[in-house]
Amino acid sequence: MADFLSVAATILILVITIYYLWRLNVKTYRLPPGPKQNLIFGSLLDLIWSTLFKKEPAFLKLAKWSFQHGPICYLRFFRQRVIVVSDARIAQQLCIGQADKFSERPPGLLLSRVLKNKGIVFNDGPSWKAHRNFLTHEFRKYGFGKLSMEQRIQYVIDDYLNQIGKMKGKVHDPHSNIAIAVYNIIWTVISGDKFNWGDPFLQKLITNLETNLHAVELTGPHNYVTLLTLCHLIWHNFFRLWSITSTRLYYFKQLISKFKKQQEETTDSEAEESIILDYLVKLENSRKRDDVPADFSETQLLWLVSDLFIAGGETTVTTIRWILLCLALYPQIQERVRQEIVETFGRDSTPTYAQRTQLPYTEAFINEVLRLGGVTPGMWRNTSQDATYEDYDIPKDTWILLHFWAMSNDANQWDDARTFKPERFLNDQGKFLKNENLLAFSTGRRECPGQGLAQTELFLFTVGILQKFKVALPDGQNNIDINSGQFGITYTPPPHLLEFTPV
Numbered sequence: 001m002a003d004f005l006s007v008a009a010t011i012l013i014l015v016i017t018i019y020y021l022w023r024l025n026v027k028t029y030r031l032p033p034g035p036k037q038n039l040i041f042g043s044l045l046d047l048i049w050s051t052l053f054k055k056e057p058a059f060l061k062l063a064k065w066s067f068q069h070g071p072i073c074y075l076r077f078f079r080q081r082v083i084v085v086s087d088a089r090i091a092q093q094l095c096i097g098q099a100d101k102f103s104e105r106p107p108g109l110l111l112s113r114v115l116k117n118k119g120i121v122f123n124d125g126p127s128w129k130a131h132r133n134f135l136t137h138e139f140r141k142y143g144f145g146k147l148s149m150e151q152r153i154q155y156v157i158d159d160y161l162n163q164i165g166k167m168k169g170k171v172h173d174p175h176s177n178i179a180i181a182v183y184n185i186i187w188t189v190i191s192g193d194k195f196n197w198g199d200p201f202l203q204k205l206i207t208n209l210e211t212n213l214h215a216v217e218l219t220g221p222h223n224y225v226t227l228l229t230l231c232h233l234i235w236h237n238f239f240r241l242w243s244i245t246s247t248r249l250y251y252f253k254q255l256i257s258k259f260k261k262q263q264e265e266t267t268d269s270e271a272e273e274s275i276i277l278d279y280l281v282k283l284e285n286s287r288k289r290d291d292v293p294a295d296f297s298e299t300q301l302l303w304l305v306s307d308l309f310i311a312g313g314e315t316t317v318t319t320i321r322w323i324l325l326c327l328a329l330y331p332q333i334q335e336r337v338r339q340e341i342v343e344t345f346g347r348d349s350t351p352t353y354a355q356r357t358q359l360p361y362t363e364a365f366i367n368e369v370l371r372l373g374g375v376t377p378g379m380w381r382n383t384s385q386d387a388t389y390e391d392y393d394i395p396k397d398t399w400i401l402l403h404f405w406a407m408s409n410d411a412n413q414w415d416d417a418r419t420f421k422p423e424r425f426l427n428d429q430g431k432f433l434k435n436e437n438l439l440a441f442s443t444g445r446r447e448c449p450g451q452g453l454a455q456t457e458l459f460l461f462t463v464g465i466l467q468k469f470k471v472a473l474p475d476g477q478n479n480i481d482i483n484s485g486q487f488g489i490t491y492t493p494p495p496h497l498l499e500f501t502p503v
């Protein structure tokens, strides 16, 4: 009896699988090249084998496939069609040239399922559009490059530099101080308020935000097949993930309540303009007029704030960690950047972001860190309609991986791709030269709306640190391999300690 049942179950599974595959291939498409696919699983078993048994990160495996088969590489993971794009120009042709078709997130992705109709990053449709427009308008209104916003950022960077000064050259892991400064900057930018250094609430929030980041890995096998998604959730303890997210939202709720209370106690003329205040005023005014924009609500404000902390925090913290590590690993480059800064602005005056054009080597250095660090290794889009690229078809509901790390590491686009060379961003006259192959902040309608803020932070941090400190690895720890970063939701530098000596 047991034998009969298992034979019947096997036949049933086979019939269902063949039916699905048949439906998938009813229409024959001219698909881009890719590795040979298994009839049923496509490349899923290869991916499982590499990630689970060979411990190769999925991002790296996908990059290898794409280097082997071309910058637009087709794969299938069981039923899910995937295209990996590892060329910045192709990404731009698709995401700008055919923006209507390439601006959604994949609806089946775990994070899209959980965050549907919430915030911005994994949201879609009218709710995404309304919040994205609001944010873009706000960032333009307060303008990075405008002094008031830069001053807010600079106050936090000054706190950071004071803190480093107090450590008197003690060797330490730079991560936690950078995180305190970066998350505080996000809060000051969106609320006009600022935490004191070492505020226990900020510390609690950061611990929460940095817990379990590996559970939201974006490209591993569990992303494509519901059964594997369930296994992944069980493995990472679904209840724990849920409790971390609820606690996070509770913290943001507390922050916004505190913000509202402060506003009530402030007279109109004293009130500091801010993104949160603008959201609440817009909501209030539109409620009175009875024309609330798509999905604007206090709950959505929570998700928006949460998204800004998540999208703007880990990315910027990781980039600054790479900046410090690269300064320490390449002392001659560090001296050259410092010399340029000190000769142009001295040790005490702070240049504005707009004055970066006077510091071309510093700009080249930061761009080389963004390239080699490849902080956001990739991001998903979904085709909302059938599309084409040159002679290839890209069917509706194909997941498109914009593989930023592969774009920055393609030997066909970059000389000595894995060597740290800021000069590649300078022209013959020593002026900074933008390189179209670098897409650190993505492209098209979903490109990073926080790019201006992030670039301002990276610039002010680099200048501030080099005006005051020499950054070095402790004696005997200079053998860190710059190519041994770890892939997760961001590409993080290998663990390291640093010492900061006043100059």
Ligand code: HEM
Pocket: 120, 121, 122, 132, 186, 307, 308, 309, 311, 312, 313, 315, 316, 319, 375, 376, 379, 380, 402, 404, 440, 441, 442, 443, 445, 446, 447, 448, 449, 450, 451, 453, 454
């Ligand atoms: C060095 C720092 C940063 C890097 C490298 C970075 C990079 C990126 C990338 C690659 C994307 C994906 C875009 C796509 O889907 O194609 C993105 C999205 C996003 N980023 Fe950033 N980002 C950084 C900092 C920030 C900051 C400071 C903020 C705001 C506080 C921010 C807010 C966002 C948001 C809200 C999205 C989602 C946009 C959407 O889906 O419409 N990012 N970022």
